[in-house]
Amino acid sequence: MKVGDLVMFSDINDRYAKWFYGEFGVVLSANNGHCRVRWNRPVEYHGRSTNVSDFSQKRFTSVD
Numbered sequence: 001m002k003v004g005d006l007v008m009f010s011d012i013n014d015r016y017a018k019w020f021y022g023e024f025g026v027v028l029s030a031n032n033g034h035c036r037v038r039w040n041r042p043v044e045y046h047g048r049s050t051n052v053s054d055f056s057q058k059r060f061t062s063v064d
Contacts, residue, residue, distance in 0.1 A: 001030045001057050007037060010061040019045045020053070024063065033057050 001007065005027045009020040025037035035057050042049035 001027055001035055001060065001062060003027055003029060005030075006063040007035075007060040008063055009037075009055070009059055011059040014059055016045075016055070016059075019043055020055075020059075025053075028052065030057060035060070 007025060007027060009017070009023050009025075011017060012021055014021075020043060023039055023043055025039040028036040028038050030036075033056055034054060036052060036054050037060070038052050039050070042051050043053070
């Protein structure tokens with residue numbers, strides 16, 4: 001996974017899946033098994049929305 005890749009949150013068993021599963025984003029940074037993603041549209045999460053999130057790379061599938 002590298003900066004600029006289009007990815008989808010694909011870990012259906014993750015505790016954050018109810019908010020992020022199936023959402024697409026672009027990788028802003030990736031290192032040490034983690035990545036920062038800018039979502040293609042804001043994601044509603046615990047009563048607020050977020051445009052950027054940090055997760056383990058294993059939570060994503062590359063779309064490119």
